[in-house]
Amino acid sequence: MAPVTPTQARTGAPEAPRTLDRREGPYGEVVLRQRGGPGTDGPGTPAAPVIYEIIANGCFLMDTSDGRSERLLIDAALDALPAGRAHPSVLIGGLGVGFSLARAARQPRWGRIVVVEREEAVIDWHRTGPLSAVSADALADPRTGILHTDLVAHLRTEAVRDTYDALCLDIDNGPDWTVTEDNDSLYSPDGLAACRDRLTPGGVLAVWSAQPSPAFEEALRNAGFSGVHTEEIPVVRGVPDVVHLARKGA
Template structure:
């Protein structure tokens, strides 16, 4: 989930975002909005359009930056054993598409699966304005969208698919979930499911809007090793972070 870029101080109040689509689904309301991005300053070219996803009134992410979503994938790939060929990655969820697009740019990945529970978000990528971010990735034969709930997918019956990396970004972090059911992902049973879905030596990467020492401890208690946190500076506030952990070989 990317932080909102504040308006440039010389431009005055930014125009109100425009709602492009609003839908009610099994998990509540999801909204796609459009706003003008912040120009570089006086005399700069017109700002590009920025798209925002809002779920149940909570800002999730926008297309203003994307550094932290890209780092989520970069850090997971870098943490994998160097000799592992064509690793499989599961990205949860689709969001504005930066993580998926980043993975598709990297030839080392083999299978690239992304889990998204909101049909509206998938539609915005396949036939809507978010295709600007994800069109090339969705045309890549390595990539597929799984329309399902991430927690349910990870907890599916034994014998389900395993992955070399799990890159999870469905909340504003372990301490700030979008819906109540998501908190089970960061619980002992949820982390056990993540551990089970990873191949030996596989990597779990979890995006968060702020560091969480309690989550780091939970990862260690769940049997992960090499637990660490990478920070991504943002325009304002505390840095975004990616929590990283590895399953034993």
């Protein structure tokens, strides 16, 4: 949730965002917007904090106003791994605004860090655009690799059999609120089986969601995962953001 700017405090009206880039891709439209910055609130007022937003097909995905739950996605997965596992590998599903990648790269315990992102525009915004402020150090880390491909297709590609110690997935607003219909299959029995197959024994699946989903927890158990539980991050208004966690059998 974005903080209240001086304009909002004076008028009660939400600040109008500025569109920085708009792209049409194979999955629809993606937009990068900015709130805040110099001149936002008129002459003589301090510059409001800069907040970047990613919008996909008119649906708000995420912004740079907080990032606690995106960092929790990485922290909780690392904490849930078996003790003593040295230099575990992690696949991050969705580059987003870069908080999860940046968190992983700051933790020396992680070994290989692979990010799967299907939107070329999002990758560009990190490599040469405004979001480099979040991810530049992480992208320069020799452990980091970026795959420009669809996560769901990648997990199910028989020709690619890489396995990981952790899958940290954040490509939707949650299992019950997907960005595109194609993503629904990720949370189906077949999709969860594909996730399980890509994990090493004892590996952890972590899935970000904008709201708790008891039905998804049950789906994880039915898919053969153990240790299923949910960690929450309170938000200013509404239900908490959550990370669903589950472990593959040893």
